[in-house]
Amino acid sequence: MKRFIGFVTKEFYHIFRDKRTMFILFGMPMVQIMLFGFAITNEVNNVNIAIFDQSKDSETQQIINKISASKYFKIESQITHEAQIESIFRTGKVKAVLVFEKDFIQNLQNKKTAKVQVITDATDPNMANTITNYINAILQNYSQEINTNSKPLYQIQTQTQLYYNPELKSVFTFVPGVMTIILMLVSAMMTSISITREKEMGTMEVLLVSPIKPFQVVIGKVFPYIFLSIINATIILLLGIFVFKMPIEGSLFLLALESILFIITALSLGILISTIAQSQQTAMMFSLAGLMLPVIILSGFIFPISSMPVPLxxxxxxxxxxxxxxxxxxxxxxxxxxxxxxxxxxxxIGMTLFFIAVSIKKYKIRLE
Structure with missing residues (x-):
């Protein structure tokens, strides 16, 4: 029995001395519960919206104040022309625009009905639906307040218009998101594992003392993955276009350049991981744990970033x-x-240059 107790005690000491094991046992669960607890929510908070008030009367101002006072919305700007709606959506600054009709207060008093148009950016269908529901709830609450001692009842009608994704197809969100996840994980993970394999086998030391410069070693290792990642991105886009009818409203050439830039960014991050990791197993753990959760949760792919706590x-x-x-x-x-x-x-571009510069510096240190 003494031998068994001694063996168990030795195992405990072994676990407590291993920092990586301690991180997996206690660090990862804490990080995951914090991320999932704070980031994953179906609510929206602090969503930037714009106001197009064509009436500019006391009634519309009260409604605007009520919306602004809620925790769900933040008034980003007041627009004065209808043409500004398209341009403000293109910049991505706002997710919804509220349009108050002309003579809002006169229509409400005389016809007992006034209209508010809710225009939403439907590139994220779930968020567009939630924003519309929240605004409708606020307007309904306001109607109840003004109808306390009023007969017949006043009605504020809402009209909904969806930009960029009028059919609210969720695939329009998932194709870009899945493409991002695959390119990030495949590029970063495969690069980090490939370079770490050289370190484990001892061939990296041979390469570092060879006439080939460190940056040439790095570029040579990642170049095949650039080519393979471009093929991956092309396949995803073709499937999105021909199978899921994903539109491409902008320039294909610009889309290709930006995709190549992101692939290079992901590869440079994989290189950086390889300079830290000492084994393929460690590199894979860093890639999966350090990239998978942040990419899915903190990228805005599934959950709106504006609804997360400020630190996140x-x-x-x-x-x-x-x-x-x-x-x-x-x-x-x-x-x-x-x-x-x-x-x-x-x-x-700045992130890519930073990752590459730090990686090359680390390899130079190893060479010296």
Whole structure:
């Protein structure tokens, strides 16, 4: 019995000394419960909306104040012309526009009925539905307040208009999202495992002391994966277009360039992981645990980032997938040009250069 107790004690010591095991046992569950608890929600909070008030009377102002006071919406801007609606949606700044008809208060007093149009960006169908339902609930609540001592009853009617995805097809969201996940995981994971394999086998040391420069070693290792990832992206797009009838409103050439940029970003992240990991198993764990959850949860693919706590919104900015999903949706569904998505493109370029620079520096350190 003493030997058995000693053996069990030794196993406990072994587990507690191994930092990776401790992280998997206690760190990962804590990270997952925090992410799932705070990020996964069917509610929307702090959604940016715009107001097009053609009436500009006291009644519409009260409704605007009521909407602004709720935790669900934030008034991003007040627009003055109908033509601004399309342009403000293209920039991605707002998810809905409320249009109050002319003579709103006169119609409400004289005809007992006034109209509010709710225009939503339906590139995310679930969010568009939720926004419409929340606004309808707020307007209904306001109607009940003004009808307390009124007969006949006042009615505020809502008209819904959906931009970019009028049929609310969920596949228009899932094709860009799945493409992003596959490119990120395949590119980053396969690159990190490939380079780590060289380290495990001892051939990386031979390459580092050879006349080939470190950046040439890195580029040579990832070049085949660039080609294979481009084929992957092409297959996904073709399936989306011909099987699921996914539209491409923007430039195919711009879409191809942005996809290649994201592939290079994912590959450079895989290179960085390979400089940290000492084994293929560790590289795979980093790739799956460090990329899978953030890409799915913090990229805006399934859950709206604006509804997450502020710390998670800040963390989401360092997730390359977030910026690529914004880019690909803007090109495919909104017909965006580089003038609209230049900021997101520059962020991906900056991340790529940062990952590559840190990776090359680490390889140089190993060489010295």
């Amino acid at each position: 919104q800040i963390i989401s900015n360092i997730i390359p997938a977030k910026w690529f999903i914004i880019i690909i949706k803007a090109i495919m569904l909104k017909g965006a040009t580089i003038h609209t998505i230049w900021k997101e493109t520059l962020i991906l």
